[in-house]
Amino acid sequence: MEVVVQDLELAYGDFVAIKRLDLTIPDGESVVLLGQSGCGKTSTMRCIAGLESPTGGRISIGDRTVFDGASGKVVPVFKRNVGMVFQSYAVWPHKTVLENVSFPLKMKGIARADRRRQALEVLEIVGLAHLAERGASMLSGGQMQRVALARSMAMSPSVLLLDEPLSNLDARLRDDLRVELRRIQTERGLTSLYVTHDQQEALALADRIAIMQEGRITQLGTPEQIYGSPVSASIAGFLGVTNIFPIAPSSTPRSLELTDHDITLRSTYPVPRTAASVCIRPEDITVTLEQPTDRVGHDADTNYLSGTVEVAVFQGASIRCKVRTDSGLPLDAICAPPAVGTFAPGARVSISIDSDRVKVLPNEAPVSDIPQAVAA
Ligand SMILES: Nc1ncnc2c1ncn2[C@@H]1O[C@H](COP(=O)(O)OP(=O)(O)O)[C@@H](O)[C@H]1O
Numbered sequence: 114m115e116v117v118v119q120d121l122e123l124a125y126g127d128f129v130a131i132k133r134l135d136l137t138i139p140d141g142e143s144v145v146l147l148g149q150s151g152c153g154k155t156s157t158m159r160c161i162a163g164l165e166s167p168t169g170g171r172i173s174i175g176d177r178t179v180f181d182g183a184s185g186k187v188v189p190v191f192k193r194n195v196g197m198v199f200q201s202y203a204v205w206p207h208k209t210v211l212e213n214v215s216f217p218l219k220m221k222g223i224a225r226a227d228r229r230r231q232a233l234e235v236l237e238i239v240g241l242a243h244l245a246e247r248g249a250s251m252l253s254g255g256q257m258q259r260v261a262l263a264r265s266m267a268m269s270p271s272v273l274l275l276d277e278p279l280s281n282l283d284a285r286l287r288d289d290l291r292v293e294l295r296r297i298q299t300e301r302g303l304t305s306l307y308v309t310h311d312q313q314e315a316l317a318l319a320d321r322i323a324i325m326q327e328g329r330i331t332q333l334g335t336p337e338q339i340y341g342s343p344v345s346a347s348i349a350g351f352l353g354v355t356n357i358f359p360i361a362p363s364s365t366p367r368s369l370e371l372t373d374h375d376i377t378l379r380s381t382y383p384v385p386r387t388a389a390s391v392c393i394r395p396e397d398i399t400v401t402l403e404q405p406t407d408r409v410g411h412d413a414d415t416n417y418l419s420g421t422v423e424v425a426v427f428q429g430a431s432i433r434c435k436v437r438t439d440s441g442l443p444l445d446a447i448c449a450p451p452a453v454g455t456f457a458p459g460a461r462v463s464i465s466i467d468s469d470r471v472k473v474l475p476n477e478a479p480v481s482d483i484p485q486a487v488a489a
């Protein structure tokens with residue numbers, strides 16, 4: 114069911130954790146709330162679930178208002194029909210897998226045979242039907258999270274809220290379960306809000322990503338939009354853009370003056386009037402071993418620099434290297450291994466960056482541009 118959050122505000126004492134937040138989760142969609150630790154993701158989720166008392170705003174699930182600050186209407190947690198999965202494995206260790214999953218159905222007064230059938234059905238979906246009779250304490254972390262997921266799905270919730278459910282798992286298992294979750298989500302058409310600080314997870318699991326910073330949504334879009342066109346340097350940095358350098362206000366696209374380095378770059382992007390930075394993805398920097406014929410400077414489309422390798426890490430298909438330009442600019446590049454020779458520390462290299470890869474973004478998202486948000 115569609116979930117609509119409007120003008121939500123939550124304060125813990127004097128501290129305002131959520132500021133006039135607007136967010137819609139369309140029916141059957143997966144929205145991922147992505148942001149650094151402490152930005153207010155869990156608080157937002159808890160407000161939707163009914164576990165916090167917001168200081169203002171409205172929340173509706175389907176056509177039912179579950180919170181309205183103006184009228185004082187508050188629907189309690191157990192009447193909201195939301196499913197929740199948390200970071201910690203919230204399973205009952207002394208019960209079997211089947212008992213864990215069917216327990217909420219029992220609370221709902223569903224007859225024994227139906228409980229069993231429904232529980233087995235969701236266990237099938239999460240790939241645990243064969244372990245139905247096993248004691249929950251005998252499971253691995255990944256299996257416990259599957260049980261928690263099955264239990265919350267068994268209730269056929271109007272919306273599934275998942276708060277960093279994979280972050281306690283080891284890397285391999287996390288990757289597997291992420292793919293599995295996406296499959297379940299798309300097959301079942303679950304309406305879900307997934308909270309994470311991990312950009313890879315957000316890109317993999319979202320129909321739409323909402324970037325959250327300091328209690329506000331600062332950008333909303335599809336994974337492709339968010340990854341391809343972050344609206345600020347701080348969001349770009351969060352999405353794996355490692356080369357971010359502030360520019361002087363006098364900069365023009367043909368001559369971007371970096372504040373902390375004696376170097377100018379060329380870009381095809383307009384320069385915003387607010388404090389801004391140059392943002393370059395590591396994979397957009399080409400590094401090759403220096404040849405006598407290599408040039409330095411700019412032409413219409415490309416920036417050419419020369420420098421020295423500081424560190425190079427072999428990653429199989431690519432090499433990640435830190436290079437320092439002769440003017441002292443540290444750059445992080447991901448590039449193809451050289452055909453001949455190696456990027457040993459100290460090796461002289463030529464660096465080229467296409468000017469359409471040199472993004473210029475305001476340091477922070479301008480409040481007036483924030484989608485759906487109401488300017489203060
Ligand atoms: N019960 C609470 N009392 C006071 N401050 C809180 C409480 N819960 C969270 N906070 C604060 O609110 C902010 C947002 O917290 P939270 O929603 O947990 O962030 P996230 O889930 O994004 O890491 C943080 O600064 C946190 O310290």
Ligand SMILES: [Mg+2]
Nearest residue numbers: 151154155156
């Ligand atoms: Mg949290």
